[in-house]
Amino acid sequence: MSFQSQSIVDLLGIEVPIIQAPMLGAVTAEMIIGVAEAGGLGSLPASHLGAEETRDIVAKIRRQTSKPISLNFLCHEQPMANPEQEEAWVQRLRPYYSELGLASEPSRSSIQLSTFGSAHCTLLEELAPEVVSFHFGLPPKHLLKRVRNTGAKILSSATTVEEAEWLEEAGCDAIIAQGLEAGGHRGTFLRHKLDAQIGTMALVPQIVDAVKVPVIAAGGIADPRGVTAAFALGAAAVQVGTAFLFCEEANISPLCRKALKAARPEQTLVTNVFTGRPARVCETRIVRELGPIAKNVPAFPLAASPLAPLRAASEPHGSTDFMPLWCGQAARLSPELSAAELTIWLSKSGERHL
Ligand SMILES: Cc1cc2nc3c(=O)[nH]c(=O)nc-3n(C[C@H](O)[C@H](O)[C@H](O)COP(=O)(O)O)c2cc1C
Numbered sequence: 427m428s429f430q431s432q433s434i435v436d437l438l439g440i441e442v443p444i445i446q447a448p449m450l451g452a453v454t455a456e457m458i459i460g461v462a463e464a465g466g467l468g469s470l471p472a473s474h475l476g477a478e479e480t481r482d483i484v485a486k487i488r489r490q491t492s493k494p495i496s497l498n499f500l501c502h503e504q505p506m507a508n509p510e511q512e513e514a515w516v517q518r519l520r521p522y523y524s525e526l527g528l529a530s531e532p533s534r535s536s537i538q539l540s541t542f543g544s545a546h547c548t549l550l551e552e553l554a555p556e557v558v559s560f561h562f563g564l565p566p567k568h569l570l571k572r573v574r575n576t577g578a579k580i581l582s583s584a585t586t587v588e589e590a591e592w593l594e595e596a597g598c599d600a601i602i603a604q605g606l607e608a609g610g611h612r613g614t615f616l617r618h619k620l621d622a623q624i625g626t627m628a629l630v631p632q633i634v635d636a637v638k639v640p641v642i643a644a645g646g647i648a649d650p651r652g653v654t655a656a657f658a659l660g661a662a663a664v665q666v667g668t669a670f671l672f673c674e675e676a677n678i679s680p681l682c683r684k685a686l687k688a689a690r691p692e693q694t695l696v697t698n699v700f701t702g703r704p705a706r707v708c709e710t711r712i713v714r715e716l717g718p719i720a721k722n723v724p725a726f727p728l729a730a731s732p733l734a735p736l737r738a739a740s741e742p743h744g745s746t747d748f749m750p751l752w753c754g755q756a757a758r759l760s761p762e763l764s765a766a767e768l769t770i771w772l773s774k775s776g777e778r779h780l
Pocket residue numbers: 447448449450452471498560561583604607608609610611644645646647665666667668669752753754755756
């Protein structure tokens with residue numbers, strides 16, 4: 427283990443510098459337990475969960491492991507209602523409703539994805555996870571102070587050097603450098619310049635040079651070669667998402683699993699059609715026809731609601747047309763292992779094959 431890795435292992439109280447990325451909807455208690463018992467850090471996304479559900483999942487994890495865990499929250503701006511924009515989006519989706527024979531009007535109600543707030547702080551004070559990670563920036567200062575007072579170490583994602591410096595200044599204990607290869611939502615929060623996204627190879631060393639806190643590399647890392655490369659660039663740890671989707675513990679449908687398994691790197695792209703915010707997915711029909719970057723899409727996460735009935739109507743018939751297949755560029759490197767086996771395999775960063 428490198429000098430940098432030792433610093434983060436000590437900081438987070440883990441044994442190997444492998445972090446299983448929070449992945450909304452796909453992470454299970456079993457996945458986190460497997461990663462934790464293998465010495466890594468498992469992350470539970472909690473923005474879509476109610477307090478009771480979060481409590482139950484954390485209690486389940488705590489019953490089976492005494493190792494540290496991370497809770498993850500989104501820090502997006504609460505969207506302002508924009509009825510005209512929402513109506514225009516609904517109009518664009520209407521032909522799909524007709525095609526699928528959906529009688530009802532496209533839904534306008536919001537998918538529940540709350541931004542980090544005071545109630546989350548209260549929950550963190552009760553549950554006291556060892557680590558709290560954020561995406562889309564950080565909460566306001568007074569809330570961040572409450573999180574810090576729980577004793578949790580604080581992480582957040584940066585997609586540029588400027589964002590990394592901002593996060594360090596705001597008091598992050600370590601920074602996740604999220605390269606453009608990464609699956610799921612871009613963590614971008616200072617500006618949304620889509621054409622200027624930076625790859626992991628260029629981003630990690632420049633953030634390492636710019637900040638004093640440990641840097642965690644994320645994006646396109648799915649096997650020990652990627653881990654070795656990240657360490658060579660100065661990263662102290664890696665955060666891996668897509669590769670964990672192939673674990674038996676992942677909560678993904680057989681249809682999604684099959685589509686991700688077949689995903690070639692050139693088939694993933696960054697789109698805003700699913701939620702209103704740029705995210706890397708494996709291309710499907712809706713992305714091809716409305717995107718990848720659609721204009722005048724309702725703000726995150728409002729774009730998602732009218733799409734949900736389309737997915738619900740088509741997925742049972744084996745169609746991925748309206749599915750958000752969140753996926754990074756390195757999907758095809760992912761082996762099918764348990765979460766514990768994957769953590770151990772990744773931590774053996776010198777080996778090339780199983
Ligand atoms: C299915 C999926 C869902 C994700 N959801 C979240 C999330 O809820 N919170 C978060 O901080 N990052 C999320 N991410 C991004 C990851 O934290 C990480 O940046 C990314 O997975 C790293 O790239 P990789 O997928 O190539 O390993 C998600 C990624 C994927 C693939």
